[in-house]
């Protein structure tokens with residue numbers, strides 16, 4: 001049983017912890033927590049051993065009834081692998097800690113690609129992480145675009161990709177983020193950083209991206225145009241191709257799902273934990289062919305799509321499962337593509 005430490009127990013960290021707990025070959029060694037807040041109480045109630053980031057704050061944890069299992073230094077020493085889910089930039093600062101203990105680690109998409117030997121997407125380059133000690137699970141948007149582009153590139157060849165990313169202003173718990181009443185080019189310069197990030201997974205692809213931020217916490221929406229090298233026979237062939245992908249949910253016309261709100265409602269009705277949607281949500285009706293050009297729209301649940309990718313990245317670094325084996329196990333245990 002692989003002992004997995006989760007350092008940084010926020011939006012991504014708590015979801016990864018719950019997903020790891022569901023795996024038959026992994027156990028959560030504990031979670032690294034900086035603040036003794038409601039999230040720390042939640043971790044304690046879930047019976048996750050809590051390790052303090054700052055030793056100086058140990059008394060504050062005790063005052064709210066949390067018996068610490070140790071410090072983050074202890075967590076790293078006691079874990080076979082660490083998932084670093086700290087805020088952007090902190091992961092790179094933490095890397096020397098993991099190196100000191102010779103503990104392999106995963107970093108998240110907010111870090112620069114240079115933080116690890118490989119940037120990871122389970123569908124595209126699982127094998128590249130097999131010899132690595134450090135991997136970076138790419139961001140929610142890059143994960144969503146990589147999953148989308150992989151089957152197109154394999155079947156038709158992708159000549160050029162253009163994406164406009166309509167990005168949620170913040171996550172539901174980020175009360176200080178915005179905009180609250182605006183539509184903001186973000187960044188205003190073109191291309192946005194998302195295209196180069198996709199190239200950390202697909203170095204050969206030509207991709208331009210433009211970003212905007214809007215007042216919602218629900219999901220990102222991508223408006224995509226891909227120029228294909230070889231034209232599909234018809235759009236039904238493309239729809240069938242996406243239907244055969246395990247982490248792409250093709251949204252049928254009849255369902256009445258007209259936006260991120262109805263998608264989240266569907267996920268909650270389906271009993272998904274926290275209303276999480278681990279798959280890309282691709283509107284079938286939006287898939288349109290014009291000559292060599294394919295157009296479509298997809299929604300990405302920013303808090304959730306990287307979660308199964310983290311589970312697979314743990315197995316890739318461990319080296320006991322092939323990519324398809326790991327993805328199948330993760331899908332089955334989480335309830336993806338059922």
Ligand code: NAD
Pocket residue numbers: 007008009010011012013032033034035053085086087088089090108109110111138139140171302303306
């Ligand atoms: P978050 O702020 O929700 O959670 C980070 C947690 O780490 C917080 O609980 C914070 O208190 C804690 N922390 C801060 N400093 C720490 C330290 N030194 N040691 C241990 N813990 C520390 O952030 P998040 O949204 O979960 O993002 C984490 C990473 O995942 C970032 O790289 C981010 O870019 C990436 N990511 C986020 C999303 C998203 O939409 N939220 C999606 C994909 C990837």
